[in-house]
Amino acid sequence: MVSAPTNLPSALAAALAERGHEVVVHTRRVDPDAPERQRLPSGVVVQQIVAGPVRPIVEQELAPWLGEFGRALAAAWRDDRPDVVHAFSWASGLAASAARQQLRESTLIRNGAAAAPLPVVLTFTAFGAEQHRRQGPVDPGLANRIRLEVALARSVAAVIAGSDDEVEELARMGVPRERVTLVPPGVDVSRFTPYGPSAERTDAPRLVAVGDLTPSSGFDTVIAALRGLPGVELVIAGTTSGDASEELERLRAGAEQLELADRVTFAHSAVRDPAARSALLRSADAVVCVPWHGPVGAGPVLEAMACGIPVVATAVGAVSDVVVDGVTGVQAPPRRPDQLATVIRGLLGDPVRCLGFGAAGADRARSRYEWARIAVDAERAYRALVPAALPAVDDELIHSNE
Incomplete structure (x- = not known):
């Protein structure tokens, strides 16, 4: 998986790991003290990628470092090729797509034959076109983002939408319906239950x-x-x-x-x-x-x-x-x-x-909406893109880049 550090799909990654998948989450390093590679108690591995300044940067300002992010991803995947890449947000999708292209080109140079393309799945966390409808006139940066989002959505192997509204937005972007899968958000039903402590309150409603x-x-x-x-x-x-x-x-x-x-x-x-x-x-x-x-x-x-x-x-x-x-x-x-x-x-x-x-x-x-069920929905979308010759689920590799 590929995602911004502020938007890690931790719960989905953990649920997939619980189902026996090897899940690696690649995210841009924003904390100099964070370990380069860390295996979480859930079994998910978080890999920090150096791309640009080691500090938080809003997504709209990431463009100058997305090429560096993509090269770092390609280097990591060259030695440990994932079966599926799931990118969260347009910026992560751009980096993942650049890495996919670099892997394909390096394979051609070395072997003279193209390997099967690395399938990239994309989830949008927001849409530039939606922002445009909300705020009115489009500045050059937003206009460029909208063009990139349309190109990305049409070029990736599949898009996972989180709601019917997103499915409709993707249709307006020209994404064929058969390449869009609806996977709703989830909730941790072991933590959020009707039973447990309540915060203090007055007698007022x-x-x-x-x-x-x-x-x-x-x-x-x-x-x-x-x-x-x-x-x-x-x-x-x-x-x-x-x-x-x-x-x-x-x-x-x-x-x-x-x-x-x-x-x-x-x-x-x-x-x-x-x-x-x-x-x-x-x-x-x-x-x-x-x-x-x-x-x-x-x-x-x-x-x-x-x-x-x-x-x-x-x-x-x-x-x-x-x-x-x-x-x-x-x-x-x-x-x-x-x-x-x-x-x-x-x-x-x-x-x-x-x-x-x-x-x-x-x-x-x-x-x-329990995360275990949402993981099954996501897994079904991944499997539709993976060759039949893949090993069984215990050995399957799904990378999550953040």
């Missing part, structure tokens, strides 16, 4: 809002909805891979302006610890995830469902596939705080419905 700490995640909509929810407290548990201080300040200022600051708490630091995150989710009467634009990951919503908590969500991104309206939770329109307040008020006022949604959500998370 509690909402926990989840999502990325970005303007399109709808936290401001939830804050505004509190005006129609007297006595309800809100805990914002936003995730971030970088500096979100500007967004936090914007949300705090909004709560102050609406005179709701005494009912809004920020717990973004606690979400980094899975134990603290699961305890916070269990303390909620309902979990809210109301983004108005993608990309939207369903991980936090799945964790809430696995904990047996009813969910209020917008039908955006992967969340629309996960939350079954009227069964595991309630869908609400985006950017409409008045309607959101009405939906939440109706849910909190019906304890029996809350319990039913919570139980159905926990059952759906366990039966459909």
Whole structure:
């Protein structure tokens, strides 16, 4: 697998290793103290690749070092050729595709005959075209990224999408449907369960809002909805891979302006610890995830469902596939705080419905989204690309480049 260090597919890699695959995750080195090669307790090997400055770099600024990353990957795979490469994000896909081409050319030079191409599978963590639709005019950097994403999606052996929305986006990019496989996100159902400690709370009804700490995640909509929810407290548990201080300040200022600051708490630091995150989710009467634009990951919503908590969500991104309206939770329109307040008020006022949604959500998370099942889905996509002569699963090699 190939991925950015901020987006390692650790859970999927561990689930594949549990199934007997040898999984190597290649990621760009950002920490000078990190070991060059490390085998994790799960059996997954993490290989650090030096490409560019040894420090975190946002993906949009990685372009000058992707060639170096690709050459390093080719060198690693020349001695230990994987059967399948799964790249996460357009930048990792570009590096993996460059490495594949270099391997093919070096084989031709040495042997005079082409070996079977190394199959590269690509998963997009975000789409440039989607960003363009959200922000309007395209700057040159984004325009170039959009062109690269289209070329990559059409050239790799297969694309794994995480939601129906992504499948539709890939169709707009001209990717043939037969080369797209839907593999949804997963959840650790051994850690996120209805049973376990809950975070401390008052007697007031509690909402926990989840999502990325970005303007399109709808936290401001939830804050505004509190005006129609007297006595309800809100805990914002936003995730971030970088500096979100500007967004936090914007949300705090909004709560102050609406005179709701005494009912809004920020717990973004606690979400980094899975134990603290699961305890916070269990303390909620309902979990809210109301983004108005993608990309939207369903991980936090799945964790809430696995904990047996009813969910209020917008039908955006992967969340629309996960939350079954009227069964595991309630869908609400985006950017409409008045309607959101009405939906939440109706849910909190019906304890029996809350319990039913919570139980159905926990059952759906366990039966459909457990990581062991997601690994089977991913494995099926890999096997479709691998020659029949491959050895049995215990000896099979799947590399994960991050």
